[in-house]
Amino acid sequence: MSYVTSNQPTGTPTWIELDVTDLRRAKDFYAALFGWEYRAGAPGAGQYTLCLLRGRPVAGLMPVTEPAAPASSSAGLWRVYLATDDCDGTAKRVTDAGGTVFQGPQDVGDRGRAALVTDPGGAEFGLWEGRARLGCEIVNEPGSLVRNDLTTPDAGPARAFYPAVFDFTLDSNEDLPGVDFSFLRRPDGHEIGGIMSVPDAPSAAWQTLFEVADADAAVERALAAGGTAGTPADNVYVRMAEITDPFGNSFQVGARPRSGE
Template sequence: MSYVTENQPNGTPTWIDLGVPDIDRALEFYGALFGWEFEKGPAEYGSYTMCRHNGKRAAAISQNAEPGEGTWWNMYVAADDCDATAKRVVDAGGTLVIEPMDIMDQGRMAIAKDPTGAQFGLWQGRAHLGCEIVNEPNALVRNDLVTPNPGPAREFYATVFDYTLDANPDMPEFDFTFLRLPAGNEIGGIMGNPEAPSSRWETLFEVADTDETVARARAAGGTATDPEDTVYVRQSQITDPFGTPFTVGTRTTEW
């Protein structure tokens, strides 16, 4: 198992959470889909619920206080120093939606948008490290930015997090750039798509069998595209009962 026992290196996607208008319905859906167990938080904190897989924190789901706001899987990037990274975000042309703030003893966070409008979070872990299980079935495996304007996005993330940018020779027909930490670890990518209606960080969950997961999603009240094979993964885009899109995939090769 890929268990995380300390803060991830600076710039690594480290946590995901979801806001929904009906948390009980969300727990029913994601429990049926991934087999997660839930630790529901107090109502005064939006019923912020830890989703556990094999006893480890895999994600969180909360009650969205603004029903008309929509739903999202929000990605948080590990920050050794949340305040300093937030300043780098602004200096590089991004904006802060939520200024750095402490979340009790759990950590320090901020919410930002890059120059293309894609939202992401910063997380400086303390008692809460982020995802404690990754790169395993029914857990987070990667995040990719899909944007109609990839040039400014590449420049921004390389400036803020010191990523190196590499082309993908396996997919020459696509405008796809690997994002790597200074040490060389791949943490995700940027997909340029002129037809994308907006810029958004997309979340991919690994699953043991994409076809079976699609069947579970449809049975639980979600929708899903028919599974398709790509260079690295057999995948499907699933939409939960609230209209939240995400991708599931079974790896056919390492990326």
Template sequence: MAELDANQPNGTPTWIDLGVPDLERAMEFYGAVFGWEFDVGPESMGRYTMCLVRGREVAAIMPNHDEAATEFWWNVYFATDDVAGTTSKAEAAGGHVITPPMDVMDKGRMAILADPVGGQFGLWHGNQHIGARLVNEPNAWLRNDLVTPDPGPARKFYTQVFGFSLDAEGYVGEGDFTFLRRPDGHEIGGVLGDPKAVTSSWGTLFMVDDADAAAQRAAEAGGTAESPYDMPYGRVAELKDPFGAPFSVGAAKA
């Protein structure tokens, strides 16, 4: 369990959000799966809605007003103390800018980028909003991993932009996987090379007490759930919400 009250070190995943066609339906679904409570933002903020566990922000959901949109996903934002500077580093390393650096009122400063293999991510420097204030406990966000058919350029990119080191030592799963570590050695996620992957994307994993029960709740609430499976680290289920946005849930081994 970690309660956070300050901006995190550069390169740390610090926030996640999701844009969906129907905010009320999304709140119904994620409330059923995780027991989240919601603080719906005003129209002036696009009804940007905070998802809460014990009154602490763990994620956000917002309406997506693009009627042509057919794909939805959880966005991950990496902490930086210099959004413009990190954006420049990303461009120099072969990434490209989707949303240039901008202020979000008094909440913080952000940008949306894509890495050289197409994985989309955000940058965030918090002011009034630091990002997630509760992580690594049941019904909160646990980790992100980039799944890509072309891991080499992705690994090079993230080491250049954030100064991450690459380390496969200690990984007991299958496949071409490397941990991404901050300069202080802290693990922030990983890159999984998967030749079967059609696109490159950052996956989002939420911690739960019981992966099987969470998968059942997701299916009953109108999402879809693959059969949970065991990994050396615990039990995992891959889910989609009613709009097709993918995410995973994981329960640690007893």
């Protein structure tokens, strides 16, 4: 079990949320897929809904009247928030490094302080300075967040931007020959994700990978609940599949190799 009991170090993916136009149907779909339960985010937070695994928050659903504009890199994707112990200071580093702050920094009740920003390539992400709410309290196990990676048609600006903002270091990946991928590591050496160059990608965007126990079974559940899915495929790390929920939001699921395989 991977419980998070304190704020994550700066730069670590710490929270994910999804804009949804039909909260009831979204809750039904993700409950069927991941076994999530739900509760209201907080008094005064409107219909913001926390997604729970064993009673602990693992994600959020944000009801909206219209989906994000197609030009937005977050349209149809889960939004990732990177941890910071100083939201205002990190927001300034974002702009100093060529990014844009388009919302905040602002307090979110007593729960934390947040900002929404884009990197120089237009990829949107959030900053989260946790207070009463840490972020995801379970990670790296079935039904929870396991990884976020940036895909971008032009990796150069991103590989300069994220180290400048978060003091990340970059490592090449020898496990995926022919793939232009760089690991992002915190100053303590911990890997938080990576940057993948995809020249024909329509835009730069942060992708979300959820862990599942069985990728093939997860695809079957997604299809039965009204989503669509690609065929699961193996790589050197996991067996993965692309899933799209009934509202057009895409993400990936991945299952670790079984012991002995």
